[in-house]
Amino acid sequence: xxxxxxxxxxxxxxxxxxxxxxxxxxxxxxxxxxxxxxxxxxxxxxxxxxxxxxxxxxxxxxxxxxxxxxxxxxxxxxxxxxxxxxxxxxxxxxxxxxxxxxxxxxxxxxxxxx
Amino acid sequence: xxxxxxxxxxxxxxxxxxxxxxxxxxxxxxxxxxxxxxxxxxxxxxxxxxxxxxxxxxxxxxxxxxxxxxxxxxxxxxxxxxxxxxxxxxxxxxxxxxxxxxxxxxxxxxxx
Numbered sequence: 661x662x663x664x665x666x667x668x669x670x671x672x673x674x675x676x677x678x679x680x681x682x683x684x685x686x687x688x689x690x691x692x693x694x695x696x697x698x699x700x701x702x703x704x705x706x707x708x709x710x711x712x713x714x715x716x717x718x719x720x721x722x723x724x725x726x727x728x729x730x731x732x733x734x735x736x737x738x739x740x741x742x743x744x745x746x747x748x749x750x751x752x753x754x755x756x757x758x759x760x761x762x763x764x765x766x767x768x769x770x771x772x773x774x
Numbered sequence: 775x776x777x778x779x780x781x782x783x784x785x786x787x788x789x790x791x792x793x794x795x796x797x798x799x800x801x802x803x804x805x806x807x808x809x810x811x812x813x814x815x816x817x818x819x820x821x822x823x824x825x826x827x828x829x830x831x832x833x834x835x836x837x838x839x840x841x842x843x844x845x846x847x848x849x850x851x852x853x854x855x856x857x858x859x860x861x862x863x864x865x866x867x868x869x870x871x872x873x874x875x876x877x878x879x880x881x882x883x884x885x886x
Contacts, residue, residue, distance in 0.1 A: 664817075691872070702780070702863060702876035703818070710872065718873060750817050758874040759806040759867035765817030 661686050664766035666751050672772045673741045681736040681769050683751030691754045692734040693718070693763075694726065696747040703750065709734055710757065741773045777801060778866050780877025787854055788885050795849045795880045797864035802845070804866040808874075809838065809849050812861045821862070822849075825869075854884045 667682045685692065693708035695718075705718030709728040723745060725737040734753075738745060749769045755761040779798045787793045797807075808823035824831045824838040824847065831838045835852040851858055861881045867874040 693872075695876075700878055702776075702778075702878040703865075704876070705873055708872050716872065719875075752817075757870070758872055759869050762820050763808075763874070765819065767815075767817050 663687065664751055664753055664764050666749075666766035666769050668769060669767070670770050672774065673738075674774050675742060677741050678737070678739050679741065681738075681749055681751075681771070683734045683736065683766060684732050685734075685751075685753040685764070686732065687753060687755075687764070688731060689753035689755050689764075690731070691757045691761075691763075692728065693752050693758060694724070694734070694736045695750045695752065696720065696745075697750060697768075698747050705758075706736065706749075708758070738771075741771075743773045745771065746773045747771060776878070777875035778864060778877045780864050780880060782880060783878070784881045784883075786883045786885060789855060791854050791884070793851050793854055793858075793882055793884075795862055795864070795882075796846065797848065797866075797877050798844075798846045799866045799875075800845065801866070801868075803868045803871075804875075805869050806867050806874075807838070807840065807847050808865050809836075810863045810865065810876075812863065812879075818863060851882075854882075856884045856886050858882060859884050 694706040695703040707726040751766045754763045810818035812818040837850040864877040
Protein backbone atom coordinates (compact mmCIF):
# COMPACT_ATOMS: atom_id res chain seq x y z
CA UNK A 661 0.00 0.00 0.00
CA UNK A 662 1.24 3.48 -0.86
CA UNK A 663 -0.86 4.98 1.98
CA UNK A 664 -1.69 8.67 1.51
CA UNK A 665 0.01 10.36 -1.42
CA UNK A 666 0.10 14.06 -2.21
CA UNK A 667 1.22 15.96 -5.30
CA UNK A 668 3.00 18.21 -5.90
CA UNK A 669 5.60 18.30 -3.11
CA UNK A 670 6.41 21.96 -3.74
CA UNK A 671 4.56 24.72 -5.59
CA UNK A 672 5.08 28.44 -6.12
CA UNK A 673 2.12 30.52 -7.27
CA UNK A 674 1.53 34.16 -8.01
CA UNK A 675 -1.30 36.01 -6.28
CA UNK A 676 -4.57 35.35 -8.08
CA UNK A 677 -3.51 32.09 -9.72
CA UNK A 678 -5.50 28.92 -9.16
CA UNK A 679 -4.32 25.39 -8.57
CA UNK A 680 -5.37 22.00 -7.26
CA UNK A 681 -3.50 20.04 -4.63
CA UNK A 682 -3.98 16.33 -5.19
CA UNK A 683 -4.50 13.73 -2.48
CA UNK A 684 -5.11 10.02 -2.88
CA UNK A 685 -5.30 7.04 -0.52
CA UNK A 686 -5.39 3.33 -1.25
CA UNK A 687 -6.60 2.10 2.15
CA UNK A 688 -10.34 2.29 1.36
CA UNK A 689 -10.79 4.92 4.07
CA UNK A 690 -14.11 6.72 4.23
CA UNK A 691 -12.81 9.82 6.05
CA UNK A 692 -10.41 12.24 4.40
CA UNK A 693 -9.32 15.70 5.45
CA UNK A 694 -7.09 18.63 4.59
CA UNK A 695 -5.02 20.57 7.12
CA UNK A 696 -2.70 23.51 6.82
CA UNK A 697 0.34 23.84 9.04
CA UNK A 698 1.75 27.25 9.88
CA UNK A 699 4.59 28.10 12.28
CA UNK A 700 3.29 28.64 15.81
CA UNK A 701 -0.24 27.61 14.79
CA UNK A 702 -0.12 23.84 14.72
CA UNK A 703 -2.37 22.09 12.21
CA UNK A 704 -5.77 23.54 11.36
CA UNK A 705 -8.56 21.66 9.59
CA UNK A 706 -9.63 23.18 6.27
CA UNK A 707 -12.23 20.74 4.89
CA UNK A 708 -13.12 17.13 5.45
CA UNK A 709 -15.18 14.37 3.86
CA UNK A 710 -16.90 11.41 5.49
CA UNK A 711 -17.45 9.60 2.20
CA UNK A 712 -17.78 9.99 -1.55
CA UNK A 713 -20.10 12.87 -2.39
CA UNK A 714 -20.03 14.33 1.15
CA UNK A 715 -17.83 17.25 2.20
CA UNK A 716 -17.94 19.81 5.00
CA UNK A 717 -16.02 22.78 6.31
CA UNK A 718 -13.42 22.67 9.03
CA UNK A 719 -11.88 25.44 11.09
CA UNK A 720 -10.37 27.54 8.24
CA UNK A 721 -12.31 26.86 4.99
CA UNK A 722 -12.25 30.31 3.36
CA UNK A 723 -10.44 30.44 0.02
CA UNK A 724 -10.52 26.66 -0.49
CA UNK A 725 -12.89 24.28 -2.28
CA UNK A 726 -13.04 20.50 -2.16
CA UNK A 727 -14.95 17.68 -3.81
CA UNK A 728 -15.03 13.92 -3.27
CA UNK A 729 -16.16 12.04 -6.33
CA UNK A 730 -14.41 8.78 -5.41
CA UNK A 731 -13.38 7.12 -2.14
CA UNK A 732 -9.73 7.34 -3.13
CA UNK A 733 -9.31 11.00 -4.12
CA UNK A 734 -9.86 14.28 -2.27
CA UNK A 735 -8.43 17.28 -4.17
CA UNK A 736 -8.11 20.75 -2.62
CA UNK A 737 -8.64 23.74 -4.91
CA UNK A 738 -7.36 27.25 -4.44
CA UNK A 739 -9.45 29.42 -6.75
CA UNK A 740 -7.50 32.68 -6.38
CA UNK A 741 -4.32 32.24 -4.36
CA UNK A 742 -3.36 34.84 -1.76
CA UNK A 743 -0.08 35.27 0.16
CA UNK A 744 -1.96 34.29 3.35
CA UNK A 745 -2.33 30.81 1.85
CA UNK A 746 1.43 30.26 1.95
CA UNK A 747 1.66 27.16 4.13
CA UNK A 748 2.36 23.44 4.24
CA UNK A 749 -0.73 21.43 3.37
CA UNK A 750 -1.36 17.93 4.66
CA UNK A 751 -3.99 15.47 3.55
CA UNK A 752 -5.05 12.74 5.99
CA UNK A 753 -7.37 9.76 5.96
CA UNK A 754 -8.85 7.32 8.43
CA UNK A 755 -11.29 4.44 8.30
CA UNK A 756 -14.29 6.23 9.81
CA UNK A 757 -13.31 9.56 11.36
CA UNK A 758 -10.64 11.77 12.89
CA UNK A 759 -11.59 10.86 16.44
CA UNK A 760 -12.51 7.21 16.08
CA UNK A 761 -9.61 5.68 14.17
CA UNK A 762 -5.96 6.34 13.44
CA UNK A 763 -5.47 9.20 11.00
CA UNK A 764 -2.75 8.68 8.42
CA UNK A 765 -1.10 11.79 7.01
CA UNK A 766 0.49 12.31 3.62
CA UNK A 767 3.97 13.82 3.18
CA UNK A 768 2.66 17.34 2.58
CA UNK A 769 2.72 20.02 -0.12
CA UNK A 770 4.73 23.16 0.57
CA UNK A 771 2.97 26.09 -1.14
CA UNK A 772 4.37 29.59 -1.54
CA UNK A 773 2.17 32.39 -2.88
CA UNK A 774 4.06 35.46 -4.06
CA UNK B 775 -9.01 30.99 19.79
CA UNK B 776 -6.71 28.05 20.37
CA UNK B 777 -8.86 25.09 21.45
CA UNK B 778 -5.83 23.19 22.75
CA UNK B 779 -2.94 24.96 24.49
CA UNK B 780 0.45 23.20 24.38
CA UNK B 781 3.69 23.90 26.24
CA UNK B 782 6.61 24.23 26.12
CA UNK B 783 7.33 25.46 22.60
CA UNK B 784 10.73 23.76 22.63
CA UNK B 785 12.56 21.36 24.89
CA UNK B 786 16.15 20.14 25.06
CA UNK B 787 17.06 17.08 27.15
CA UNK B 788 20.04 14.79 27.53
CA UNK B 789 19.82 11.21 26.30
CA UNK B 790 18.10 9.12 28.95
CA UNK B 791 16.13 12.09 30.30
CA UNK B 792 12.33 12.21 30.58
CA UNK B 793 10.88 15.11 28.58
CA UNK B 794 7.33 16.10 29.53
CA UNK B 795 5.00 18.00 27.20
CA UNK B 796 1.77 19.45 28.53
CA UNK B 797 -1.57 20.27 26.94
CA UNK B 798 -4.77 21.84 28.23
CA UNK B 799 -8.25 22.09 26.75
CA UNK B 800 -11.52 23.83 27.61
CA UNK B 801 -14.22 21.97 25.70
CA UNK B 802 -15.67 19.29 27.99
CA UNK B 803 -17.15 17.53 24.94
CA UNK B 804 -13.65 16.43 23.93
CA UNK B 805 -13.09 12.75 24.69
CA UNK B 806 -10.27 11.73 22.37
CA UNK B 807 -6.72 12.94 23.00
CA UNK B 808 -4.01 11.80 20.57
CA UNK B 809 -0.36 12.72 20.35
CA UNK B 810 1.37 12.98 16.99
CA UNK B 811 5.09 12.87 16.18
CA UNK B 812 6.46 14.75 13.17
CA UNK B 813 9.96 14.54 11.70
CA UNK B 814 11.24 17.34 9.42
CA UNK B 815 9.79 17.12 5.91
CA UNK B 816 7.28 14.43 6.89
CA UNK B 817 3.63 14.32 7.79
CA UNK B 818 2.56 13.80 11.42
CA UNK B 819 2.18 10.22 12.60
CA UNK B 820 -0.02 9.01 15.44
CA UNK B 821 2.09 8.09 18.46
CA UNK B 822 -0.40 7.27 21.20
CA UNK B 823 -3.95 8.29 22.13
CA UNK B 824 -6.09 8.22 25.26
CA UNK B 825 -9.78 8.46 26.11
CA UNK B 826 -10.93 9.89 29.47
CA UNK B 827 -12.02 6.58 30.96
CA UNK B 828 -8.40 6.01 32.05
CA UNK B 829 -5.88 8.33 33.70
CA UNK B 830 -2.76 6.87 32.13
CA UNK B 831 -1.78 4.92 29.04
CA UNK B 832 1.62 3.46 28.18
CA UNK B 833 2.95 2.27 24.86
CA UNK B 834 6.61 1.37 24.98
CA UNK B 835 8.56 4.39 26.22
CA UNK B 836 5.66 6.79 25.68
CA UNK B 837 3.10 7.53 28.41
CA UNK B 838 0.06 9.79 28.39
CA UNK B 839 -1.18 11.10 31.73
CA UNK B 840 -4.71 12.47 31.76
CA UNK B 841 -6.36 14.69 34.39
CA UNK B 842 -10.04 15.06 33.56
CA UNK B 843 -10.89 17.49 36.38
CA UNK B 844 -8.04 19.83 35.41
CA UNK B 845 -8.70 19.32 31.66
CA UNK B 846 -5.03 18.61 31.10
CA UNK B 847 -3.02 15.82 29.56
CA UNK B 848 0.67 15.28 29.08
CA UNK B 849 3.17 13.14 27.20
CA UNK B 850 6.17 11.60 28.97
CA UNK B 851 9.00 9.99 27.02
CA UNK B 852 11.00 7.55 29.14
CA UNK B 853 14.72 6.97 28.47
CA UNK B 854 14.67 9.49 25.62
CA UNK B 855 16.93 8.84 22.63
CA UNK B 856 18.38 11.12 19.93
CA UNK B 857 16.00 9.42 17.48
CA UNK B 858 13.09 10.89 19.47
CA UNK B 859 14.13 14.38 18.33
CA UNK B 860 11.04 15.62 16.50
CA UNK B 861 8.07 17.95 16.86
CA UNK B 862 5.24 16.63 19.00
CA UNK B 863 1.63 17.76 18.69
CA UNK B 864 -1.20 17.08 21.08
CA UNK B 865 -4.76 17.15 19.78
CA UNK B 866 -8.31 16.82 21.04
CA UNK B 867 -11.71 16.07 19.61
CA UNK B 868 -15.09 14.63 20.40
CA UNK B 869 -15.95 11.05 19.42
CA UNK B 870 -18.30 11.18 16.47
CA UNK B 871 -17.28 14.73 15.67
CA UNK B 872 -15.10 15.27 12.65
CA UNK B 873 -12.91 18.10 13.84
CA UNK B 874 -9.60 17.38 15.53
CA UNK B 875 -7.99 20.42 17.17
CA UNK B 876 -4.21 20.51 17.41
CA UNK B 877 -1.85 22.22 19.82
CA UNK B 878 0.89 24.45 18.46
CA UNK B 879 3.63 21.83 18.77
CA UNK B 880 6.75 21.20 20.86
CA UNK B 881 10.13 20.82 19.21
CA UNK B 882 12.09 18.22 21.19
CA UNK B 883 15.85 17.85 20.89
CA UNK B 884 17.56 14.92 22.64
CA UNK B 885 21.29 15.48 22.98
CA UNK B 886 23.51 12.35 22.81
